Amino acid sequence: MDSTELDKVTRRVRLHYEWARVKRALLGILPLVVVVCAASVLGRHHSATEAFGALAVVVGAAMFWYGRDPQRAVLPGVLAGFVPLVLALCTSHMAGCSGDGCMTMCVPACSAGGVIAGLAVASVGNRRRAGAVFWLSASSLALLTGAMGCACVGYAGVVGLGVGFAAGVVPGLLRRAFA
Amino acid sequence: MQHEDEIEALLARLADGDRSVFSAVFKRLWVPMNRFCMSMLKHEADAADAAQQAMTKIFERASDYDPKRPAMPWALAIAAWECRTLQRKRFRRRESPEDSAAEPADERAESDLIRRDLTQAALAAMSELPEIDRETLLATFLDEATSVDGATLRKRRERAIDRLRTSFRRLYGLD
Numbered sequence: 001m002d003s004t005e006l007d008k009v010t011r012r013v014r015l016h017y018e019w020a021r022v023k024r025a026l027l028g029i030l031p032l033v034v035v036v037c038a039a040s041v042l043g044r045h046h047s048a049t050e051a052f053g054a055l056a057v058v059v060g061a062a063m064f065w066y067g068r069d070p071q072r073a074v075l076p077g078v079l080a081g082f083v084p085l086v087l088a089l090c091t092s093h094m095a096g097c098s099g100d101g102c103m104t105m106c107v108p109a110c111s112a113g114g115v116i117a118g119l120a121v122a123s124v125g126n127r128r129r130a131g132a133v134f135w136l137s138a139s140s141l142a143l144l145t146g147a148m149g150c151a152c153v154g155y156a157g158v159v160g161l162g163v164g165f166a167a168g169v170v171p172g173l174l175r176r177a178f179a
Numbered sequence: 180m181q182h183e184d185e186i187e188a189l190l191a192r193l194a195d196g197d198r199s200v201f202s203a204v205f206k207r208l209w210v211p212m213n214r215f216c217m218s219m220l221k222h223e224a225d226a227a228d229a230a231q232q233a234m235t236k237i238f239e240r241a242s243d244y245d246p247k248r249p250a251m252p253w254a255l256a257i258a259a260w261e262c263r264t265l266q267r268k269r270f271r272r273r274e275s276p277e278d279s280a281a282e283p284a285d286e287r288a289e290s291d292l293i294r295r296d297l298t299q300a301a302l303a304a305m306s307e308l309p310e311i312d313r314e315t316l317l318a319t320f321l322d323e324a325t326s327v328d329g330a331t332l333r334k335r336r337e338r339a340i341d342r343l344r345t346s347f348r349r350l351y352g353l354d
Binding site for chain 2: 024
Protein backbone atom coordinates (compact mmCIF):
# COMPACT_ATOMS: atom_id res chain seq x y z
CA MET A 1 0.00 0.00 0.00
CA ASP A 2 1.50 3.38 -1.01
CA SER A 3 1.71 6.36 1.32
CA THR A 4 -1.24 8.21 -0.28
CA GLU A 5 -3.44 5.20 0.24
CA LEU A 6 -2.18 4.83 3.81
CA ASP A 7 -2.91 8.52 4.48
CA LYS A 8 -6.45 7.96 3.24
CA VAL A 9 -6.89 5.00 5.57
CA THR A 10 -5.45 7.00 8.49
CA ARG A 11 -7.86 9.87 7.83
CA ARG A 12 -10.82 7.49 7.58
CA VAL A 13 -9.84 5.73 10.81
CA ARG A 14 -9.40 9.10 12.57
CA LEU A 15 -12.86 10.17 11.40
CA HIS A 16 -14.36 6.96 12.80
CA TYR A 17 -12.51 7.52 16.10
CA GLU A 18 -13.89 11.05 16.43
CA TRP A 19 -17.39 10.01 15.37
CA ALA A 20 -17.37 7.21 17.97
CA ARG A 21 -16.38 9.76 20.62
CA VAL A 22 -19.21 12.06 19.51
CA LYS A 23 -21.73 9.20 19.85
CA ARG A 24 -20.30 8.34 23.25
CA ALA A 25 -20.53 11.98 24.36
CA LEU A 26 -24.15 12.25 23.25
CA LEU A 27 -24.98 9.09 25.16
CA GLY A 28 -23.07 10.26 28.23
CA ILE A 29 -24.83 13.61 28.35
CA LEU A 30 -28.35 12.09 28.20
CA PRO A 31 -28.85 12.22 32.01
CA LEU A 32 -28.21 15.97 31.90
CA VAL A 33 -30.84 16.29 29.14
CA VAL A 34 -33.31 14.60 31.51
CA VAL A 35 -32.33 17.06 34.26
CA VAL A 36 -32.83 20.01 31.86
CA CYS A 37 -36.29 18.72 30.91
CA ALA A 38 -37.26 18.27 34.56
CA ALA A 39 -35.94 21.74 35.46
CA SER A 40 -37.84 23.25 32.56
CA VAL A 41 -41.10 21.65 33.72
CA LEU A 42 -40.60 22.58 37.39
CA GLY A 43 -39.03 26.02 36.89
CA ARG A 44 -40.83 29.33 36.57
CA HIS A 45 -38.82 31.03 33.83
CA HIS A 46 -38.91 28.38 31.12
CA SER A 47 -37.00 30.27 28.45
CA ALA A 48 -34.05 31.11 30.73
CA THR A 49 -33.97 27.57 32.14
CA GLU A 50 -34.00 26.08 28.65
CA ALA A 51 -31.31 28.48 27.41
CA PHE A 52 -28.96 27.68 30.31
CA GLY A 53 -29.88 23.98 30.02
CA ALA A 54 -29.13 23.86 26.30
CA LEU A 55 -25.80 25.58 26.90
CA ALA A 56 -24.98 23.14 29.73
CA VAL A 57 -25.78 20.16 27.46
CA VAL A 58 -23.66 21.52 24.59
CA VAL A 59 -20.72 22.37 26.85
CA GLY A 60 -21.00 19.03 28.68
CA ALA A 61 -21.15 17.06 25.43
CA ALA A 62 -18.13 18.94 24.08
CA MET A 63 -16.21 18.17 27.28
CA PHE A 64 -17.17 14.50 27.03
CA TRP A 65 -16.07 14.37 23.41
CA TYR A 66 -12.75 16.12 24.07
CA GLY A 67 -11.78 13.74 26.90
CA ARG A 68 -8.97 14.10 29.43
CA ASP A 69 -9.51 16.70 32.22
CA PRO A 70 -12.67 18.27 30.77
CA GLN A 71 -14.28 14.80 30.52
CA ARG A 72 -13.32 14.02 34.12
CA ALA A 73 -14.87 17.35 35.18
CA VAL A 74 -18.34 16.59 33.77
CA LEU A 75 -19.67 14.47 36.64
CA PRO A 76 -18.33 16.61 39.53
CA GLY A 77 -19.48 19.76 37.71
CA VAL A 78 -23.02 18.54 37.11
CA LEU A 79 -23.35 17.09 40.62
CA ALA A 80 -22.09 20.30 42.19
CA GLY A 81 -24.47 22.38 40.07
CA PHE A 82 -27.30 20.07 41.08
CA VAL A 83 -27.27 21.53 44.62
CA PRO A 84 -28.20 25.15 43.72
CA LEU A 85 -30.54 23.82 41.02
CA VAL A 86 -32.56 21.71 43.46
CA LEU A 87 -32.49 24.40 46.16
CA ALA A 88 -33.67 27.04 43.68
CA LEU A 89 -36.43 24.84 42.30
CA CYS A 90 -37.63 23.99 45.81
CA THR A 91 -37.67 27.60 46.99
CA SER A 92 -38.86 29.32 43.83
CA HIS A 93 -42.47 29.07 44.98
CA MET A 94 -41.72 30.13 48.55
CA ALA A 95 -41.62 33.73 49.81
CA GLY A 96 -40.30 35.01 53.09
CA CYS A 97 -42.49 37.81 54.45
CA SER A 98 -41.56 40.34 57.11
CA GLY A 99 -43.18 43.60 58.25
CA ASP A 100 -41.87 45.57 55.23
CA GLY A 101 -43.05 43.11 52.59
CA CYS A 102 -42.26 39.83 50.95
CA MET A 103 -39.13 38.59 49.19
CA THR A 104 -38.55 35.39 47.30
CA MET A 105 -36.25 32.80 48.87
CA CYS A 106 -34.71 32.01 45.50
CA VAL A 107 -31.73 34.38 45.69
CA PRO A 108 -30.56 33.28 49.17
CA ALA A 109 -31.06 29.64 48.14
CA CYS A 110 -28.99 30.19 45.01
CA SER A 111 -26.22 31.90 46.95
CA ALA A 112 -26.15 29.14 49.56
CA GLY A 113 -26.28 26.47 46.82
CA GLY A 114 -23.48 28.29 44.99
CA VAL A 115 -21.28 28.21 48.08
CA ILE A 116 -21.89 24.45 48.49
CA ALA A 117 -21.22 23.86 44.77
CA GLY A 118 -18.02 25.90 44.95
CA LEU A 119 -16.84 23.98 47.99
CA ALA A 120 -17.65 20.68 46.25
CA VAL A 121 -15.71 21.58 43.10
CA ALA A 122 -12.78 22.83 45.19
CA SER A 123 -12.81 19.65 47.27
CA VAL A 124 -12.73 17.37 44.21
CA GLY A 125 -10.15 19.53 42.44
CA ASN A 126 -7.84 19.53 45.45
CA ARG A 127 -8.27 15.83 46.15
CA ARG A 128 -7.39 14.96 42.54
CA ARG A 129 -4.66 17.60 42.41
CA ALA A 130 -6.30 18.65 39.16
CA GLY A 131 -5.01 21.28 36.77
CA ALA A 132 -6.57 24.56 35.71
CA VAL A 133 -8.53 22.95 32.87
CA PHE A 134 -10.37 20.68 35.32
CA TRP A 135 -11.21 23.59 37.65
CA LEU A 136 -12.44 25.72 34.76
CA SER A 137 -14.48 22.91 33.19
CA ALA A 138 -16.10 21.74 36.43
CA SER A 139 -16.86 25.33 37.49
CA SER A 140 -18.46 26.30 34.19
CA LEU A 141 -20.65 23.21 34.14
CA ALA A 142 -21.64 23.63 37.81
CA LEU A 143 -22.58 27.27 37.15
CA LEU A 144 -24.59 26.43 34.02
CA THR A 145 -26.42 23.58 35.77
CA GLY A 146 -27.19 25.74 38.79
CA ALA A 147 -28.23 28.69 36.63
CA MET A 148 -31.10 26.60 35.19
CA GLY A 149 -32.83 26.89 38.56
CA CYS A 150 -31.42 30.23 39.63
CA ALA A 151 -33.04 32.07 36.75
CA CYS A 152 -36.19 31.85 38.92
CA VAL A 153 -36.09 35.56 39.78
CA GLY A 154 -34.35 36.74 36.65
CA TYR A 155 -30.63 37.29 36.50
CA ALA A 156 -30.37 38.34 40.17
CA GLY A 157 -30.52 34.64 41.06
CA VAL A 158 -27.75 33.82 38.60
CA VAL A 159 -25.59 36.62 40.02
CA GLY A 160 -26.30 35.30 43.52
CA LEU A 161 -25.22 31.84 42.38
CA GLY A 162 -22.03 33.24 40.84
CA VAL A 163 -21.10 35.19 43.98
CA GLY A 164 -21.83 32.20 46.20
CA PHE A 165 -19.87 29.87 43.92
CA ALA A 166 -16.88 32.23 43.92
CA ALA A 167 -17.02 32.42 47.71
CA GLY A 168 -16.98 28.62 47.87
CA VAL A 169 -14.36 27.88 45.23
CA VAL A 170 -11.82 30.66 45.74
CA PRO A 171 -10.44 29.49 49.13
CA GLY A 172 -9.89 25.98 47.71
CA LEU A 173 -8.33 27.42 44.58
CA LEU A 174 -5.95 29.55 46.65
CA ARG A 175 -5.04 26.55 48.79
CA ARG A 176 -4.25 24.62 45.58
CA ALA A 177 -2.24 27.51 44.14
CA PHE A 178 -0.09 27.97 47.25
CA ALA A 179 0.19 24.29 48.21
CA MET B 180 6.93 -7.50 25.78
CA GLN B 181 8.12 -3.89 25.95
CA HIS B 182 6.42 -3.27 22.61
CA GLU B 183 3.12 -4.58 24.03
CA ASP B 184 3.45 -2.46 27.19
CA GLU B 185 4.07 0.53 24.97
CA ILE B 186 0.93 -0.14 22.92
CA GLU B 187 -1.11 -0.58 26.10
CA ALA B 188 0.10 2.75 27.45
CA LEU B 189 -0.54 4.51 24.13
CA LEU B 190 -4.02 2.99 23.77
CA ALA B 191 -4.88 4.04 27.33
CA ARG B 192 -3.92 7.61 26.44
CA LEU B 193 -5.98 7.47 23.26
CA ALA B 194 -8.94 6.13 25.27
CA ASP B 195 -8.56 9.14 27.54
CA GLY B 196 -8.83 11.45 24.52
CA ASP B 197 -5.14 12.20 23.95
CA ARG B 198 -5.11 12.66 20.16
CA SER B 199 -1.36 13.28 20.03
CA VAL B 200 -0.74 9.52 20.21
CA PHE B 201 -3.14 8.66 17.36
CA SER B 202 -0.44 8.28 14.69
CA ALA B 203 1.82 6.32 17.04
CA VAL B 204 -0.96 3.83 17.84
CA PHE B 205 -1.89 3.56 14.16
CA LYS B 206 1.71 2.89 13.11
CA ARG B 207 2.23 0.25 15.80
CA LEU B 208 -0.96 -1.63 14.95
CA TRP B 209 -1.07 -1.34 11.17
CA VAL B 210 1.69 -3.83 10.29
CA PRO B 211 0.69 -6.56 12.81
CA MET B 212 -2.96 -6.30 11.74
CA ASN B 213 -2.03 -6.61 8.06
CA ARG B 214 0.19 -9.63 8.71
CA PHE B 215 -2.39 -11.26 10.91
CA CYS B 216 -5.16 -10.80 8.33
CA MET B 217 -2.83 -12.11 5.62
CA SER B 218 -2.06 -15.19 7.69
CA MET B 219 -5.75 -15.82 8.25
CA LEU B 220 -7.11 -15.10 4.79
CA LYS B 221 -4.13 -15.99 2.55
CA HIS B 222 -5.37 -13.44 0.04
CA GLU B 223 -3.72 -10.06 -0.35
CA ALA B 224 -6.72 -7.92 -1.34
CA ASP B 225 -9.04 -9.50 1.23
CA ALA B 226 -6.39 -9.18 3.92
CA ALA B 227 -5.96 -5.48 3.13
CA ASP B 228 -9.74 -4.97 3.31
CA ALA B 229 -10.04 -6.87 6.57
CA ALA B 230 -7.07 -5.03 8.10
CA GLN B 231 -8.56 -1.65 7.20
CA GLN B 232 -11.91 -2.67 8.61
CA ALA B 233 -10.23 -3.97 11.76
CA MET B 234 -8.30 -0.73 12.23
CA THR B 235 -11.53 1.24 11.87
CA LYS B 236 -13.24 -0.93 14.51
CA ILE B 237 -10.23 -0.79 16.86
CA PHE B 238 -10.17 2.99 16.80
CA GLU B 239 -13.96 3.20 17.06
CA ARG B 240 -13.71 1.19 20.27
CA ALA B 241 -10.48 2.80 21.45
CA SER B 242 -12.37 5.08 23.86
CA ASP B 243 -13.84 1.99 25.57
CA TYR B 244 -10.46 0.28 25.87
CA ASP B 245 -9.84 -0.94 29.41
CA PRO B 246 -6.15 -0.36 30.30
CA LYS B 247 -6.25 -3.35 32.66
CA ARG B 248 -6.71 -5.69 29.67
CA PRO B 249 -3.84 -6.64 27.34
CA ALA B 250 -4.00 -4.49 24.21
CA MET B 251 -2.64 -6.80 21.53
CA PRO B 252 -5.04 -9.75 22.10
CA TRP B 253 -7.88 -7.21 22.20
CA ALA B 254 -6.84 -5.71 18.85
CA LEU B 255 -6.18 -9.12 17.30
CA ALA B 256 -9.56 -10.41 18.45
CA ILE B 257 -11.18 -7.56 16.53
CA ALA B 258 -9.06 -8.33 13.47
CA ALA B 259 -9.93 -12.05 13.73
CA TRP B 260 -13.61 -11.18 13.85
CA GLU B 261 -13.26 -9.00 10.74
CA CYS B 262 -11.41 -11.79 8.92
CA ARG B 263 -14.12 -14.28 9.85
CA THR B 264 -16.81 -11.89 8.63
CA LEU B 265 -15.00 -11.52 5.33
CA GLN B 266 -14.52 -15.27 5.04
CA ARG B 267 -18.23 -15.83 5.64
CA LYS B 268 -19.08 -13.25 2.97
CA ARG B 269 -16.68 -14.89 0.56
CA PHE B 270 -18.13 -18.32 1.34
CA ARG B 271 -21.66 -17.06 0.71
CA ARG B 272 -20.59 -15.66 -2.64
CA ARG B 273 -18.73 -18.93 -3.31
CA GLU B 274 -15.59 -17.02 -4.03
CA SER B 275 -12.16 -18.47 -3.68
CA PRO B 276 -8.87 -16.63 -3.46
CA GLU B 277 -7.07 -16.53 -6.80
CA ASP B 278 -3.76 -15.11 -5.84
CA SER B 279 -2.90 -16.81 -2.59
CA ALA B 280 0.49 -15.65 -1.55
CA ALA B 281 2.95 -17.88 0.16
CA GLU B 282 3.92 -16.74 3.62
CA PRO B 283 7.54 -15.57 3.71
CA ALA B 284 9.70 -17.01 6.47
CA ASP B 285 10.22 -13.70 8.35
CA GLU B 286 6.47 -13.11 8.45
CA ARG B 287 5.87 -16.59 9.82
CA ALA B 288 7.57 -15.68 13.08
CA GLU B 289 5.29 -12.67 13.50
CA SER B 290 2.24 -14.77 12.63
CA ASP B 291 3.29 -17.23 15.32
CA LEU B 292 3.50 -14.38 17.82
CA ILE B 293 0.07 -13.18 16.80
CA ARG B 294 -1.33 -16.70 17.11
CA ARG B 295 0.25 -16.95 20.55
CA ASP B 296 -1.48 -13.69 21.58
CA LEU B 297 -4.82 -15.01 20.35
CA THR B 298 -4.29 -18.29 22.16
CA GLN B 299 -3.51 -16.33 25.33
CA ALA B 300 -6.71 -14.35 24.85
CA ALA B 301 -8.73 -17.55 24.46
CA LEU B 302 -7.05 -19.11 27.49
CA ALA B 303 -7.74 -16.00 29.56
CA ALA B 304 -11.40 -16.23 28.61
CA MET B 305 -11.40 -19.96 29.39
CA SER B 306 -9.80 -19.45 32.79
CA GLU B 307 -12.92 -17.60 33.90
CA LEU B 308 -15.15 -20.61 33.19
CA PRO B 309 -16.15 -23.23 35.76
CA GLU B 310 -14.03 -26.39 35.92
CA ILE B 311 -16.67 -28.56 34.23
CA ASP B 312 -16.91 -26.19 31.23
CA ARG B 313 -13.14 -26.14 30.84
CA GLU B 314 -13.00 -29.93 30.90
CA THR B 315 -15.79 -30.20 28.33
CA LEU B 316 -14.13 -27.71 25.99
CA LEU B 317 -10.71 -29.30 26.29
CA ALA B 318 -12.14 -32.79 25.72
CA THR B 319 -13.94 -31.49 22.63
CA PHE B 320 -10.85 -29.72 21.33
CA LEU B 321 -8.55 -32.70 21.94
CA ASP B 322 -11.21 -35.17 20.82
CA GLU B 323 -10.98 -37.07 24.11
CA ALA B 324 -13.59 -39.26 25.73
CA THR B 325 -15.53 -37.73 28.61
CA SER B 326 -17.48 -39.17 31.55
CA VAL B 327 -20.73 -38.38 29.76
CA ASP B 328 -21.81 -38.73 26.15
CA GLY B 329 -24.76 -38.28 23.83
CA ALA B 330 -27.32 -35.57 24.59
CA THR B 331 -25.75 -34.67 27.96
CA LEU B 332 -22.38 -34.02 26.35
CA ARG B 333 -23.98 -31.97 23.59
CA LYS B 334 -25.84 -29.81 26.14
CA ARG B 335 -22.75 -29.38 28.27
CA ARG B 336 -20.73 -28.39 25.21
CA GLU B 337 -23.36 -25.84 24.13
CA ARG B 338 -23.44 -24.34 27.61
CA ALA B 339 -19.64 -24.21 27.80
CA ILE B 340 -19.36 -22.53 24.39
CA ASP B 341 -22.04 -20.01 25.36
CA ARG B 342 -20.18 -19.16 28.55
CA LEU B 343 -16.87 -18.93 26.70
CA ARG B 344 -18.45 -16.55 24.21
CA THR B 345 -19.85 -14.40 27.04
CA SER B 346 -16.50 -14.37 28.80
CA PHE B 347 -14.66 -13.46 25.58
CA ARG B 348 -17.17 -10.72 24.83
CA ARG B 349 -16.78 -9.30 28.33
CA LEU B 350 -12.99 -9.35 28.10
CA TYR B 351 -12.49 -8.16 24.55
CA GLY B 352 -15.81 -6.66 23.52
CA LEU B 353 -16.75 -9.25 20.87
CA ASP B 354 -16.87 -12.96 20.11
